[in-house]
Amino acid sequence: MDLDLIWDNLVTASDQLAGVVKIASDFVWDNILIYVLVLGGIFFTVRLGFVQVRKFGEGCRRLFGGFNLFGKKASKDGMSSFQALATAIAAQVGTGNITGCATALVSGGPGAIFWMWLAAFFGMATIYAEAILAQRFKTKDENGHVVGGPVYYIRAAFQNKFGKFLAGFFSVALILALGFMGNMVQSNSISDAFYTAFGIPKIAVGLIVAAVAAFIFLGGVKRIASVTEKIVPLMAAIYIVGSLIVIIANWRNIPATFVHIFQGAFNPQAVLGGAAGITMREAMRYGVARGLFSNEAGMGSTPHAHAIAKVDKPQDQGVVAMIGVFIDTFIVLTLTALVMLTTNAVDSGAQGTALAQTAFRSLYGSFGNAFVAICMFFFAFSTIIGWYFFGEQNVRYLFGQKAVKAYAAIVVVCVVIGSCLKLDLVWNMADFFNGIMVLPNLIALVALSGLAVRIHKGEDDRLPQP
Structure with a gap:
């Protein structure tokens, strides 16, 4: 038996399958x-x-009012509102x-920003609806632990075989997309x-990350909440x-950067020149x-955290959930873009991570690589x-x-394998399953939109009884 030939055939088959999955993933997303998702946000x-405008201040007050790095430990009855938000932002x-x-x-030029x-602005309304419906339909499992998420409001939206199928389809897609392939x-x-940045062998990094992750996983919701409430503010700071x-050091470029962002959104060639070949449609698509x-608004991921927040009314967590999207896009993503644009990196x-390293190196020198590596660790590990x-x-x-x-x-095994093998097939499948899990979630959200409005107005804001 020629093992080298078998391995070569497997690699070739994997590459071919990766290409097919990428085509399917690009079609679904693009x-x-x-x-x-945008139409859902507008809807x-x-x-x-315009809840994201009228309730933005309340969301900020609840965020900072509940801010605590050493909050009350989560239990089978759930976690605090801030711990739920920290878990959502971690993802x-x-x-x-x-x-x-x-x-x-x-790919899309400055206008993509x-x-x-x-x-993100429209997505804040979508995630508000996700959070209040997840709160409304949370329940307890056979061991008395509070559980919640899209599967429960999907079943409630369609109380028949179709609803059961959609919920099951969503669950399988999420487990594959996030739990397994996404964490790889x-x-x-x-x-x-x-x-x-440091020349550390990839397998060594993978084993360390897996060991720490396993320690946190085995601690259950109590340990997960305790870690995220500390790691998220730290990594953000x-x-x-x-x-x-970096941005302040390049302050002279800030005005021109914002001009390029707004001009590039509608006329990219005026900013980049015709040779770049980027059109308004591409700026819109990639942005x-x-x-x-x-920010995952409408994808059905973060409602799992918001569902088990201990709040008085669903709306209380809904406004906090909106702030998660704001922090992700209007703060973290925007700062990344401004660093890359003001430094002309x-x-x-x-491209990719190398582009960020180039931008930070422009001021920090060789430490720029280390800074990006440290931030990537916090960002990626919290997402795991x-x-x-x-x-x-x-x-x-x-x-x-x-x-x-x-x-x-x-999941621990996936973390180890993913650290040392960059498989295009895994990346493409993660994108694909991440995309298709959106559909059952949005179908249920629209079906329950009337209830979401009533909850928002306080006409049906009761929470499930213990």
Whole structure:
């Protein structure tokens, strides 16, 4: 038996399948989801009376009012509102805030940032609807633990076989997209960044990340909430301060940068020149797609965290959920874009993580690589925790508590494998399953939009009884 020949055939088959999956993923995202998600955001913005504008102040007050790095420990009855938001942001703020932003700028030009902002603005209304419906339909499992998420409001929207099928389809897609393949992608980003910055072997990084992740997973919701409430503010502070220093150092370029963003949104060739070949449609496509992929509004992921927040009314968590999208896009993503644009790193020809490293190196020198690596670790590791938790909620729904330990073990193995193997097939499948899980979630949201409006108005804001 020629093992080398078998391996070569497997690699070839994997590459071919990766190409097919990429075509399917690009079709789903570029031709369906960016329109469906934006239209969904506009729909809920109108139906909820521009809730993201009228309730933004309340959301900020609840965020800072509940801010606590050492809050009350989460229990089987749920976690605090701030812990739920921290868990959601842990998942939202990931490698997409660096590499995704870089991709949008290279492929869509500076104008892509405007379309990111617009998509996030409407997405804030969508995530408000997701959060209040997740609160409204949360329940308890056989062990008395509070559980919630899209599967429960999908079943409520369609109380028949169709609803059961949609809920099951959503659960399987999420477990594959986030719990398994998505976390392979995140660990790969961490190992790549540390290998580039410090020369540390990728497998060593993977084993360390997996060991720490396993420790957190085995602690259940109590440990997950305790870690995210600390790591999210820390990573946000480090990245915001580090980015602001670079932007302020290049303050003379700030006015021109904003001119390029707004002009490039509608007339990219006026900014980049005709040779760049970037059109308004491409600026819109890359900006909207990368923005929504980062903040996850409408995708059905973050409602798992918001569902188990201990609040008096669903609306209380809804307004907090909106702030998560604001932080992800209007703060973290925007700072990344401004760093890359004010330093003119976009003109360097670098792409992805290398583009971010080029931008930060312009001021920090060789430490720029280390800074990006550290931030990538925080961003990606926090996403691993958040995505694990979202997958766990769906494992409980499909198989019960008995399957959680097996699920945790598989995720840990995926983290190790993902750190040392950059498989295009895994990346493309993660994108694809991430996309298709949006559809059952949005179908249920629209079907329950009338109830969402009543909850928003306080006409039906009761929470499930213990």
